[in-house]
Amino acid sequence: QVHLVESGGGLVQPGGSLRVSCAASGSIFSINVMGWYRQAPGKQREFVAWITAGGSTNYADSVRGRFTISRDTAENTVYLQMNSLKPEDTAVYYCNARTGYGDAWGQGTLVTISS
Numbered sequence: 001q002v003h004l005v006e007s008g009g010g011l012v013q014p015g016g017s018l019r020v021s022c023a024a025s026g027s028i029f030s031i032n033v034m035g036w037y038r039q040a041p042g043k044q045r046e047f048v049a050w051i052t053a054g055g056s057t058n059y060a061d062s063v064r065g066r067f068t069i070s071r072d073t074a075e076n077t078v079y080l081q082m083n084s085l086k087p088e089d090t091a092v093y094y095c096n097a098r099t100g101y102g103d104a105w106g107q108g109t110l111v112t113i114s115s
Contacts, residue, residue, distance in 0.1 A: 001104070014086060020082070022036075033052050035096045047060050049069040067082050093108060093110075
């Protein structure tokens with residue numbers, strides 16, 4: 001019903017910045033909250049950030065102050081601006097959309113922080 005496509009992943013040096021994007025299509029009016037999760041190699045998927053239709057945001061403690069989630073409603077796109085990146089930020093980043101019927105997930109985009 002809701003289709004999500006992430007983009008913008010890549011290789012970044014420690015201390016660098018990167019912005020990943022999530023484009024939503026389908027029944028976009030059913031989306032109440034959108035967010036980002038990540039899964040590092042050999043670890044459980046974890047919450048990163050979310051944003052509501054009204055613009056309220058929340059962040060995991062590990063990224064607060066370094067990452068910023070934002071949205072462009074005209075383009076049906078959510079962004080995650082990542083600054084001061086650390087090697088431990090290396091993960092596949094997944095976009096999530098919460099609706100009244102359940103969660104939709106994107107395919108993920110790989111972010112690698114390495115010198």
